[in-house]
Amino acid sequence: AQKVTQAQTEISVVEKEDVTLDCVYETRDTTYYLFWYKQPPSGELVFLIRRNSFDEQNEISGRYSWNFQKSTSSFNFTITASQVVDSAVYFCALSEGGYSTLTFGKGTMLLVSP
């Protein structure tokens, strides 16, 4: 069965600090998809990134970067030079090949102080 673990429940940083959110997953499938979603105070889940299991290239999008390592079953998310607007709950999720449902981690609450 699939599982996603986000061991960090809450992280507090000061603006401009870099922060990494950890995500470890378990799956028996060789084909799967990994996602990160952001939940700001307004409540909706905002899609950030989707990565398939055959693409281990790291990705950078502005201040956001993702490090996918199959060897350690991790898909970590780094925010560089954090800003107050980054304060939110961040969820990592897994979708196994052939299925369309998502398995989420418990989320990491990030609080960025000015």
Place this chain on the structure above:
Amino acid sequence: EAGVTQFPSHSVIEKGQTVTLRCDPISGHDNLYWYRRVMGKEIKFLLHFVKESKQDESGMPNNRFLAERTGGTYSTLKVQPAELEDSGVYFCASSQDLRAGEAFFGQGTRLTVV
């Protein structure tokens, strides 16, 4: 283009009452999902519609929950009778195909059973 819309945004009901949540997916999305997050825990899958058919309802907690998707458009999730443990945030999501892209989530309905 309108996103996924959920109604109501908040609902407070007494134990034993009935509540109906509504989700309007993005137009053209055949896949519609219901998820639930109980306080402090992970977001858990409830069920998945493909058009008007229930593809997977393995996550439905018990028979007090009834989901419908009339004509493959909007969906409703009825809880009858509501219990205290049903409190949480109910998310709806829609997608074309998770293997091709992301699921788009609504802002959620916060249900409080007192």
